[in-house]
Amino acid sequence: MRDTMHTHVEQIFTFIDQESNYIENEASATYLEGVVYALELWLNEKKVPSVRDADKEEVRKAIQLAILKGMKKSVQVNHQMTPDAIGLLVSYFVKEMTKDRKELSILDPALGTGNLLFTIMNALPTENYAFGVEIDELLIQLAAQTGELLTHDVQLFRQDALKPLLIDPVDIVVSDLPVGYYPDSETSQDYFLHSTExxxxxxxLFMEQSMKHVKPGGYLFFLVPDTIFESKQAPKLHEFIKENGWIQAVIQFPTSIFKTKGQEKSLLILQKKSSDLKAPREVLLAKVPNMMNKESMELFLKKVEIWQEENTK
Incomplete structure (x- = not known):
């Protein structure tokens, strides 16, 4: 017998897929624009999936599948999504490191379609509310609809996240950082981390902006290139982190998660300095094993648990 989660996800995906295909063919629109249309129908209850009792994770997964299908058809470089395996691992670290909190405010300054943020919000046992910033109109529309269907308390801003943000400091920042050069040299000059060469x-720059928008003692969970500390601009980044925060952990993901070589990422966990707190006793440096190997994963999670206990003594 097939498990209900799979069938619920499939039924919701089929509903979105059929509506998206219809719009793509009939209105000369893209498949992703069709997804926006399908979610709009659902939100306005004009047409809804036949599933009545799907939970938030099932809804998120089904929408994610439809968006992924649309992104495969799209040629835009910025239309990429954080893999689910990574999202779930980041959620685990967020949960572990904030388990004493009853309520959490979260910021994702590079929201995309919101998949990483919503994976974390779904996983947290605490009350939480979030802010997301995204410049791409289609992506923020998909994020807004998904957030509404998941009934999450999330406020979205469509703007360049490196321009001034009207967002108060939050408890944690989570972000799959956009990698590459920032074209607006005038704006970048306001940052310590701007390059003169x-x-x-x-x-x-996203890391610096995030540090400004997190409370003292707050955590920042960044997905960064594996080579982040090896670039020409890395010395200045080291200096910035040393001045403003503490590195808590650097977690390397298995290369098998990434489609192409050179796309490999790690999870960098920082904590903003606070006069009430001390630097971590030890930085956790770890490599995630093959996630299909249950025993290796259990050992890895045990190692994280021990590190966490030692660090909070």
């Missing part, structure tokens, strides 16, 4: 790295 070449165009500044967008992912470095």
């Amino acid at each position: 070449e165009m500044s790295y967008a992912h470095h």
Whole structure:
């Protein structure tokens, strides 16, 4: 007998897929625009999936499948999504490191379709509310609809996240950072991490902007390139982190998760300095094993647990 989660996800996906295909064929629109149309129908209850009792994760997964299908058809570089396996692992670390909190405010300054943020919000046992920033109109529309269907308390801003943000400091920042050069040299000059020799790295500037928008003692969970500390602009980044925060952990993901070589990412966990807190006793440096190997994963999670206990003593 097939498990209900799969059938619920499939039924919702089929509903979105059929409506998206219809719009793609009939209105000369893209499949992703069709997804926006399908979710709009659902939100306005004009047409809804036949599933009545799907939970938030099932809804998120089904929407994610439809968006992924649309992204495969799209040629836009910025239309990429954080893999689910990574999202779930980031959720685990967020949960572990905030388990003493009853309520959490979260910011994702590079929201995309919101998949990473919503994976985390679904996984947290605490009350939480979030802010998301995204410049791409189609992506933020998909994020807004998904957030509404999941009934999450999330406020979205359509703007360049490196321009001034009207968002109060939050408890945690989570982000799959956009990697590459930032084209607006005028804006980048307001940042400590701007480069005087070449165009500044967008992912470095996002880290600085995030540090400004997190409370003292708050955590920042960044998905960064494996080579982040090896680039020409890395010395300045080291200096910035040393001045403003503490590195808590660097977690390398298995290369098998990433489609192409050179796309490999790690999870960098920082904590903003606070006069009430001390630097971590030890930085956790770990490599995630093959996630299909149950025993290796159990050992890995045990190692994280021990590190967490030692660090909070």
